[in-house]
Amino acid sequence: MFESGRARTCPRMGEVHRMAREIAKAYEPQQIEPRWADFWVKEELFKADANAPGPVFSIVIPPPNVTGSLHIGHMLDHTEIDILTRWHRMRGYNTLYLPGTDHASISTQRVVVKQLADQGINYRDLGREEFLKRVWKWKEESGGIITRQMRQIGESCDWSREKFTLSPELSAVVTEVFVRLHEEGLIYRENRLLNWCPVCLTVLSDLEVLHEERQGHLWHIKYPVVGTSEFLVVATTRPETMLGDTAVAVNPGDERYAHLVGKKALLPLMKREIPIIADAMVDREFGTGAVKITPAHDPNDFEVGRRHKLAEIDVMTDDGKMNAAAGAYAGMDRFEARKRIVEDLKALGLLEKITEHTNAIGLCERSKTIVEPRTSTQWFCRMKPLAEPAIAAVERGEIQIIPDNRREEYFNWMRNIRDWTLSRQLWWGHRIPAWHCGDCKEIIVAREAPAKCTKCGSGKLEQDPDVLDTWFSSGLWPFSTLGWPAETPDFKTYYPTSLLITGYEILFFWVARMIMLGMHFTGKVPFRTVYLHSIVRTPNGEKMSKSKGTGIDPIDVNRRYGTDAMRFTLAVTASVSDVIWTEDRIQSSRNFANKIWNAARFLFVNLEKFEQAGGKIEDVALPEVRDKAPYLSGDEIDLVDLWIFSRLGKAIVQNNETLASYRFQEAAQSVYHFFWGDFCDWYIEWVKPRLLDTDLSRATATWRNLFAVFERALRLLHPFMPFLTEELWQKLPQRVGIRSIALDSFPEARANRIDPIAERKFSLLQYVITVVRTMRTETPVDPKKKIAAELSSQDTAVRELIKQNLETIQRLAILSSLQVTHEGLTGDGIFRSTAEFELRIPFGEVVNPQAEIARLNKEIEGLQKAVTSKEKQLANETFRSRAPEKIIKGLEATLVEQRIELQKLKDRLDQLE
């Protein structure tokens, strides 16, 4: 662990005075964040050392699009990553958080294409080289935005290791992997029917196609049967594709159409004779039981076409218009053509009817255009052999997927995996390392451009024009960024990475492929745990969308409320199910930050007074007791001190347990309650007078504990709120020669002795105070009036405890006196009794004694219910015979107490009435 190093000399008194004066009344994140963000980067605090000792914690960023800016999804990813990274680093791990960006082939190209279009330029006219120049220029201009934002929000990454998927070094890895897969026979080229985006002008993989249910129609079209007067009626959702029909198919067992099989139909509008064939693919129940076959525009028809050796007539251009094969409709947009064709059929009397029909249509993930199935020759990767070990690794638990149900999704998809379409008709990306011979048509896949054809020796070689799917390079990310294929120190130390945190929406796109490729090429899993978080949604429950303007800009929110507040909000919101963004939450986190700030302010302001009264900071700030148990000894320790250290210890334990299982919400909640509920509400209030005690040694001891707790609390809070805690930690007098709280050690639970006895004792005192306060407001009593009260307890220890803390109890409960006795309380007044003590406030102190009767009645009613239900349960023989002893005993004990209490209340009511 971190040694304290040599202690710095404590700041002189003047410095503390200055601090106190300098600390603003309210938490102003804008004033403090830029300073520390800058400091962390400049000082290279988070630079990892592959040779450093200790257990390793390494994590690679899910690389955001290089030309994008931070959105709320990144903010969530990055917050969770950074919390865990800082937490591990403080606990002495050799920690690496590796940043980087993705070239995002298709989306970046789209952005630049659109920019050019806005200037009236068609990117295709520019030519490949010029276009790429423009993209690189755009990348240089805007590529820094997101990483600058990451620095701005203080992510603790190692910027010296920043990576980019399209950099020369990572491109070399892409080539290496492609060539090896090809050598292994896992990459091949084939002509197939694939999803084509008429806007992006490229094929898409299955994953890049979104499915959406839409209300559509089923058009019933009459195809004349050649040589008869009969019509064969087909039902279709896409009449425009009929221009490319090369057959009509019916089910082989369908007796309605049996006599037509083998005959020909006359394709309306095109006047082409096409065969009527039988194929089992046809569902007799659906539509008319007769299907028009368009092999070039429908996946099923394509299969049928290949089975029956039918012609594949593509009737469209690559941008979704009808082509020359569409006859009279050539040049029309495909949907315009649909309308016209339907009209023309109607005019010809060939449209039998139109029915309503909902079907799932495919949309391009990027452009949201309806994809067009078309045939083309593409590069594919065989996935089955890659998937098998990847499935096994998760089955064996070598990779843990959290939450569990995503594991099932993973298995489902992986077990039914299909080959991956690798090539894209785009320019921005990793160009496929394959060369086509102009003479013999040989295709050569190689690491370097070959000088001549390996088959015929021709020099007429041209590189394949296509680029790789953008997810191909991101699939290599965990090892390509660490120096693979070389056995670099980084690779040896940090691979496999410890953890991957990302949104569940890219489980298949990215996570599954990293597992497959990582295992295939390194022989090891790329990460041991995958934590898939939820999506942040709008208040209406929708996905936040930039184009719809429904997203929030995290940077803007950070500016208004503070990055720490944002981080805390996301942590406290983090959940397995999706989360709805509401502004309330961040206000509450901001309030929490302000609370921390003001607790510090209280400390600093009063420390100044303490000094003025002759106190010495040197005696308060003792670096050597920071994390040691006992932190302080002897009579300096009061019950309240034992209590707060115990609470702190518990908060630390809880934090560590919950963060270890990615329960960010519970972790954040526990530090919140410790700091606000225990430290501010009780501890500070409790020790306030002692801080300026005229007995200087007593005041000094109080300060010592107060600072010890506060300083540890800051370290506990640091992973959640790095800026605020750094700012305050740097102001503390007990600095220990470490440059940043981020490099300091995480507080140890051990050092804050968890002390159940102290907790029980202190909670009794809290209870006394709370009960008096409640009595006061319910009764009611003038809130500022100090009143006299009496307390009785049969327990000597309880009485002693209360007597020892009498002054504080009186102060916090606003009492002029509290008589403590072992005798039963008599006389008039308001009474409250608990298991351990009884309290009385005489009517003389009370504004409205009559209110007590109503209150008593209500309480008796409630208690009577509880007693009756317990009696009933205990009278149940089966319960008695089957429930565990512990439960029965507990119930009996409670019943006894409640009966006594009930009797007391009744007696009291009698007295009053």
Place this chain on the structure above:
RNA sequence: AGGCCCGUAGCUCAGUUGGUUAGAGCGCUACCUUGACACGGUAGAGGUCUGGGGUUCGAGUCCCCACGGGCCUACCA
């Protein structure tokens, strides 16, 4: 079509081996401008956990069904 998730206080959400009186934040009510903090303090109201059935001594928690909402996968024209 198959699979998954969710339905808990007015709102947004916790609730990990089923156990006695179900929690938080915001909002709400009353009081308090107290020398850290009104981005605050003190006290409080408010849910029987979507509905129905089942297992169990005991269910928010396990099982089945229904209703409502969301998501993923899928080549039914």
